[in-house]
Every structure is written in structure tokens, then in C-alpha cells.
Amino acid sequence: MAMRNGCEGCSDIIKCGSSKDVLAAKPAQNVITAYDRVQRRGMSACLFGSGGTCCRNCNMGPCQIIDGIEDMLGICGVSADTVAARNFARIVAAGSASHTDHAREMVKGFIETAKGHGPHQIKDVEKLKSLAAVFDVATEDREINEIALEVGEKALAEFGKQDDEPLSMTKRATAKRQALWKKLNIFPRGVDREVVEMMHRTHMGVDQDYENIMLQASRCALSDGWGSSMLSTELTDIMFGTPVPRRSIVDLGVLKPDQVNIAVHGHEPLLAESLCIAAQDPEMVELAKKQGAKGINLAGVCCTGNEILMRRGIPVAAGFVQQEIAIATGALEAMVVDVQCTMESLAQVANGFHTDIITTNYRAKMPGGVHIQFDEHEALNSAKQILTHAIKNFKKRGECFIPEEKKLDVVVGFSHETINYMLGGRFRASYRPLNDNIINGRIRGIGVMVGCDNFRLADDTHELIARHLIKNNVLVLATGCAATSLGRAGLVNPEAARFCGDSLAEICETVGMPPVLHMGSCVDNSRILVAATQIVKEGGLGEDITDLPAIGTAPLWMSEKAVAIGQYFVASGAQVVFQDLPVSGAKKFNKYLLEGLMGPLGAHWNVESDPQKLAELMVAKIDAKREALGINK
Ligand code: XCC
Ligand code: SF4
Numbered sequence: 001m002a003m004r005n006g007c008e009g010c011s012d013i014i015k016c017g018s019s020k021d022v023l024a025a026k027p028a029q030n031v032i033t034a035y036d037r038v039q040r041r042g043m044s045a046c047l048f049g050s051g052g053t054c055c056r057n058c059n060m061g062p063c064q065i066i067d068g069i070e071d072m073l074g075i076c077g078v079s080a081d082t083v084a085a086r087n088f089a090r091i092v093a094a095g096s097a098s099h100t101d102h103a104r105e106m107v108k109g110f111i112e113t114a115k116g117h118g119p120h121q122i123k124d125v126e127k128l129k130s131l132a133a134v135f136d137v138a139t140e141d142r143e144i145n146e147i148a149l150e151v152g153e154k155a156l157a158e159f160g161k162q163d164d165e166p167l168s169m170t171k172r173a174t175a176k177r178q179a180l181w182k183k184l185n186i187f188p189r190g191v192d193r194e195v196v197e198m199m200h201r202t203h204m205g206v207d208q209d210y211e212n213i214m215l216q217a218s219r220c221a222l223s224d225g226w227g228s229s230m231l232s233t234e235l236t237d238i239m240f241g242t243p244v245p246r247r248s249i250v251d252l253g254v255l256k257p258d259q260v261n262i263a264v265h266g267h268e269p270l271l272a273e274s275l276c277i278a279a280q281d282p283e284m285v286e287l288a289k290k291q292g293a294k295g296i297n298l299a300g301v302c303c304t305g306n307e308i309l310m311r312r313g314i315p316v317a318a319g320f321v322q323q324e325i326a327i328a329t330g331a332l333e334a335m336v337v338d339v340q341c342t343m344e345s346l347a348q349v350a351n352g353f354h355t356d357i358i359t360t361n362y363r364a365k366m367p368g369g370v371h372i373q374f375d376e377h378e379a380l381n382s383a384k385q386i387l388t389h390a391i392k393n394f395k396k397r398g399e400c401f402i403p404e405e406k407k408l409d410v411v412v413g414f415s416h417e418t419i420n421y422m423l424g425g426r427f428r429a430s431y432r433p434l435n436d437n438i439i440n441g442r443i444r445g446i447g448v449m450v451g452c453d454n455f456r457l458a459d460d461t462h463e464l465i466a467r468h469l470i471k472n473n474v475l476v477l478a479t480g481c482a483a484t485s486l487g488r489a490g491l492v493n494p495e496a497a498r499f500c501g502d503s504l505a506e507i508c509e510t511v512g513m514p515p516v517l518h519m520g521s522c523v524d525n526s527r528i529l530v531a532a533t534q535i536v537k538e539g540g541l542g543e544d545i546t547d548l549p550a551i552g553t554a555p556l557w558m559s560e561k562a563v564a565i566g567q568y569f570v571a572s573g574a575q576v577v578f579q580d581l582p583v584s585g586a587k588k589f590n591k592y593l594l595e596g597l598m599g600p601l602g603a604h605w606n607v608e609s610d611p612q613k614l615a616e617l618m619v620a621k622i623d624a625k626r627e628a629l630g631i632n633k
Helices: 017-024 034-040 047-051 080-114 125-134 144-160 168-172 175-184 191-201 210-240 269-279 282-290 302-312 320-328 345-350 376-391 416-424 432-439 461-471 480-488 494-499 502-511 525-538 560-571 587-596 611-629
Strands: 246-248 260-265 296-301 316-318 334-337 356-359 410-412 445-449 474-478 516-518 550-553 575-578 605-607
Touching: 017 320, 034 320, 080 144, 080 191, 080 210, 080 269, 080 376, 080 560, 080 587, 125 144, 125 168, 125 210, 144 191, 144 210, 168 175, 168 210, 175 210, 191 210, 210 269, 210 302, 210 525, 210 560, 210 587, 260 269, 260 302, 260 376, 269 282, 269 296, 269 302, 269 376, 282 296, 282 376, 296 302, 296 320, 302 316, 302 410, 302 480, 302 516, 316 320, 316 480, 320 334, 320 345, 334 345, 334 376, 345 356, 356 376, 410 480, 410 516, 416 432, 416 525, 432 525, 445 461, 445 480, 445 611, 461 474, 461 480, 461 494, 461 611, 474 480, 474 611, 480 516, 494 502, 525 560, 550 611, 560 575, 575 611, 587 605
Parallel strands: 260 296, 260 334, 296 316, 334 356, 445 474, 445 550, 474 516, 550 575, 575 605
Antiparallel strands: 246 410
């Protein structure tokens, strides 16, 4: 195996100092990462795949379709536009399904908690009551757990609902949006049902009209945003506490040389929260000491990381593109994974170290991993079993390299409630001051940065875009690995006010807030739907999300979930820009996503591959909305 010194050819892509340091250090010399695989593949992406015109939905194919060439239609006669629309819609369905299956687990955990089982409690009673109102659950003279149980059971029923009534939380949307969903007949009904219908309609010989396919893709995505993701965020907040601002660190340097280091990676905070509780158990700490360690150090990766960062201030070691690099430090006793974004290569990298990859969810096993099933009924015992396994690895640790911890820290925890409270002042939580600042132009608009990192593109792309936005007085809301990456760049703390335009800087300094507000994990994009709707309802900025001087982006998107999120933003009236979409091989459908959706939905997708131009486009789109509102002085 070739020895490496960093990754040949990666200098344009890896900009993070800590990542570079780890890859250049001795323990990592035989490590092959996804960055190497990108360089070594030696072939460009398949044109049909990247253009969205490869169909393998039946066994007469696979058919590779070339737009405009009659002999290159599908065997069944299908056009490039239909195939690209089907493929796109299936991406939305897969993304929604992932959020949905995650949310279902959270709801089930919530029900266990309401029943008094397990280590968690109902922490945010006020939020429970406001959700009870949405679900028509009586709260007066009732025990908290009784209310929680009824809310939990009604929430669980939203997944399998078979009637044609809208999902409960859609009634939070603006009146105008609800009327539009009704007119288009895309009110989401049952969460699981919308995914099933999407898969059915994209089966061979069903829906062949791309506009009609996109109606169901919108409904399916809405069942994610206003259904499962929102349920997950709300119930997780009620159970584990709604995030409030707290300081922490985002860097590979948070691993500790003298402690048992355990990375928690994936998405469902049920396991991670239990691990946090178990790690404080004197019995566990004692065990760690017996092995010669000073203590137990938990560090997050990807969205599980964001969940415990937001609610507990536990540091995040790595975003998506750094998961292998975290192991390559040689300092991890275990990486505990649940579901989503945990790469199969983890076990291959771990093979060269004492690190174990512990899979914990029956849905997600890995060759070379150690499986310890997390049992939500026995949450604490499961967590202890996992910790014990990890702690026992400490003695086997060989040479390791932990990069010097950067002094840059983050201030996180900006739930919709916190922003409301922070900007509205102590006694009157309200978005009014935010709206006023948008109207008077001190805040030019809102840029939402969500989604993943991608090994094919430079890891400072988020930073580049965000710097342009805040310099132009655009407030940035961030979630997911985008937020992690902006944290690494030093933009998620109040001191970053110095990189802002004058008026945004002044607001950040007065309020003491960062110009990039970390709002949580990917399911927490539902917070942005709630916040945007609240801003509209506060008045002065139009009647619907489509009127707001705001735009979303997931520049380095990798996961299907990012497309589901993009589509529920668009279907909620928010404009969105990505660096690419797999539809370019179908001219009419491509144009429909980039322009045509404006007709029915009042918002559409945009594509811009160059990060600087993408940032400029975001500002231009914000200005156009300001112009339409008559506030672009
Ligand atoms: Fe996965 Fe959520 Fe994307 Fe990060 S941002 S790579 S989905 S962990 Ni959600
Ligand atoms: Fe080919 Fe049509 Fe079958 Fe797709 S559905 S594989 S285009 S025959």
C-alpha cells in the first residue's frame, strides 16, 4: 500500500488545518480515506447518472435516455423528463423516509419517557403544552406525563394516518400557504403514506407527467418538514430540553490524550443522550480509571453531534467529511454509530487501529463492526454496555496524534424559541425587532445554510459563502454539517461580528449573538419553517414565506435528505439554491424545477456551481424580495 503524506491532490479540497495535520501525522500514514478514493477513481461521473436520465425501474431496462433523440427513449417510451422527474422524486422519498424512520424512533422513545420508563424526563413543559394545543390534547388539571403520553400517541398516529385530513402540524403554516396546499391538493396526510404513494407513482407505467410527479414530491417532502422532522424536533426538545445558547468547541482537537475518547456518530439522539448520562455514572468513571484513563470524553460526529452540542454543549469532533479522519487520530476507543451518514469505510479505517466501530441499531450493521443493540426499554443498561466495551479498549491504544485544539469556540443553541426571546427581549419574546431590523435594512435578509459536506468539493465552501453573506449584512441560520463547518471556520461565535457589514455587526454586538446562528441537526430544519412562519405572522414582511427576503442553500449536499429538505422549503414558499441537481439531462424538467415551480408554489430551485457566484445570487435574490416588499431603500 502506498505510503501517504496527507492526500496527494487533496490540497484544493482539504482546507481544514486539523484535518490536514491528522492526515500528515504518522498514525494516519496507511489510512485510505474517501478523499483518496475520489482522487483514485480515475473516471468521471456517469453522464446518465449525474444528468438524472438513467432508468432502472423495470427489467426491460436499464434504459439510458438521451433527451431529444427518438431512438433513445426508454423501452416503454418514457422521455428524459419523466425519468429525471421520477428519479428526483425518489430521492425526495428516500430522504423523507430517513427523517421519518428517525422521527418514529424519537416518538417511541418519547412515549416510553411519558410512561416513566428509562433515564429521561419531560423537561420542557411549556413546549409540551403548546404541542398539546396543536394535537387538541387537554392540559388543564392533568399530570404532565399523562399529557405527554396522549401527545406521544397522537404523534405516533400521524405516521400511519389513513384518512385524507392534513397532518396536524400543517395548521401552523400561514393561512395563505395552507390555502395554496389545499388548492393544489398537496396537503400531506399520513407521513408513511406519502412516501409509499411517491414510490408507487414512480413505478413503471404509473405517473408520466412530471408536473404531476412534482406535486406528490412536494406533498411527500412536506410530510417530512411539517410532519416527521417537526415531530422529531419538538418531542426531542420536550424530552431533552429546548436548546439555549451555550459555548462549546467544534474541532478534531477536542479528543483528549489521557481520557477514553468515544465518538457518537449518526442521527438519533436517544442513544447519545443515554450515553451522556451513563458516562457520568461513577461506576463507568471508575472503570475508566482502572484502565488508566483520567475520565470519559464523549465527542460528537455529524448530526448526533449537533444534537448533543445544542442541548448539552458536548463538543463536536468532526463533520461528515472528517469521520474517517477522527479514527485516523488513533485516539478513539470507539465510534458508536446509529443510522445515516456513517460510512462503510469506518470499519476499514478502524481496522488499522485499536478503535471499534460499535453499531447499535438493527437497521444499520457494518462488516467489521461490533454490534451492540441499543434497547430503548433498557436505555441506560444498553448505554453502559456500550461504554464498557469502549473503555476496555483504552489499554490497547497505540500511537496517536491529536491536533492542537483551536482556540476558536462556538456559541450554539439557537432554537426558534431562543431567537425569539433573544431578539425580542426578556419580557416580550417576539420576532418584531428582527422584522423591524429587516424592514429598516440593518439586516438585509436571511440566508439559510443547511446540509452536508462532500468529499468532491472544497471543505471551506460553506465558509466562503457565509463570509460573503454576513459581510453583506445577511444573517445566517445554519444546521447540520454546514453548521459544523461554519463552526470550524470561527463564524459561529459573537466575535465573528467583526467579519460582518456595519449594521449586522452592530446588531450582533448589541445582542451578543453570532452572525451565524446554529439551529441544530438536519431534522431541526423544521425549526426554520416555524421561525419563518412566525416572522411572517409578526407582520410587515408580506403574507407568506415566499415574500420574505430569505433564501436557503445546501451547497455541498450529499445526502438524499438534503433534497427532501430543499423540496419542503420550496413547497413552503422558500427559494433554494444548490450547487448541482441530478436533472440536467432533461431539459424541460430541469427548466420546470428552476423556473416552472414558481407558478404553483411561489418558489423554485436555483443551481449555481461556483460558490462565490452562489453567494452573490443569494444576496441578489434577497434584494429582489426586498424590492417587491418596497423596503429596498
Ligand atoms: Fe449527514 Fe446529518 Fe448531511 Fe451531515 S448534514 S452529512 S445528512 S449528518 Ni444533515
Ligand atoms: Fe426502461 Fe421504461 Fe423500464 Fe425505465 S421503466 S427501465 S425506461 S422500460
